[in-house]
Amino acid sequence: MSLGVDPGLETGLELVRRPIAATVLARTVLNRQLIRITVGAPELDRFEYAGPDHLVRIFLPPRPGAELILPRTERWWPELQEMPEATRPVVRNYTVRAFEPAARRMGIDFVVHGTGPGSTFAQAAAPGDRLGILSDGADYAPPQDTDWQLLVGDETALPAIAAIIEQLGPDDRALAFIEVGDRDDELRIPRHPGVRIHWLHRGDAHNSDLLLRRLRATALPIGRAYAWLAGESSLVTSVRRHLVNDRGLDKHQVYFCGYWRRTEA
Known part of the structure; x- marks a missing residue:
């Protein structure tokens, strides 16, 4: 990042x-x-x-x-x-x-x-x-009453998402959505029994809403969530808006950070 x-x-x-x-x-x-x-x-x-x-x-x-x-x-x-x-x-x-x-x-x-x-x-x-x-x-700080975690990002957030998954406790649960170019851009992350990773391949698309569309179509786990979002600025802003407005998460349950802007070189 x-x-x-x-x-x-x-x-x-x-x-x-x-x-x-x-x-x-x-x-x-x-x-x-x-x-x-x-x-x-x-x-x-x-x-x-x-x-x-x-x-x-x-x-x-x-x-x-x-x-x-x-x-x-x-x-x-x-x-x-x-x-x-x-x-x-x-x-x-x-x-x-x-x-x-x-x-x-x-x-x-x-x-x-x-x-x-x-x-x-x-x-x-x-x-x-x-x-x-x-x-x-650091900013990652899930509350103690968190039932499950949502990790969302592109390749710039991949180092942090991988580190978060590696440091989860044995009973923690998490759902990760990671958007990369294609299969060759995926990263081997040690398996965790409570983690499910969705790799999304945008191909050569310069401006992709693939991740947001996939998230909208996914049934999320029940319980109190903590969301960690990072990557391209418009992507994480759109995902945060969806989680708060459409999924009912409180703003305090969502950490988000724009690591870069698509208009930047």
Whole structure:
């Protein structure tokens, strides 16, 4: 998942209030659209992992081959804005897919599409490359009285959805709707007896309502639901509207986040 910088997202949840200088340890191709970049840094032993959809801001060199210069103080945002454009790092948000505090390692899954800075970095990343990491906290928080969970997203939400499913308790129940290009874009997720995953293939369609149509046609489980929605902005907004207006979910039962907009490159 990738988001542009928004200083209003600062939460104060992290222990380190300035970017951590990290080094690429490994690059793993998961499928034709997902690449996992494993990074390491001594300061990661102080990183406070808050949940399966934990976001981090990734600081990348301004262009391939350029030196990475990170903000040095806790007032990282003003410092970033004052940096010359030629040396200012590019900042995007991604989901922490794996975290090993004892080993001081973190795995971050990059969705490869187009020629954006994140895609370009992930496709060319090699051991020894540098990047910066700043924690942005987590939002996944099903209430204790939740009977079942609904997980909805596209490929940009796939790292978080996979992490949520992997961290469910043995008695938890969940229904997941994941829209990807085709079967080759699916991801192997460990089986959970209480989870049913619907993979939806939109093909080459630029603007698809496939997921929403499938959800409308699906009989949902009874009981109190918690919905976690993420992905393309108009998609998650439409799904949230359907759940609240047509399915009767309270707004507080639905978390939603637009990871990207279809009009953006």
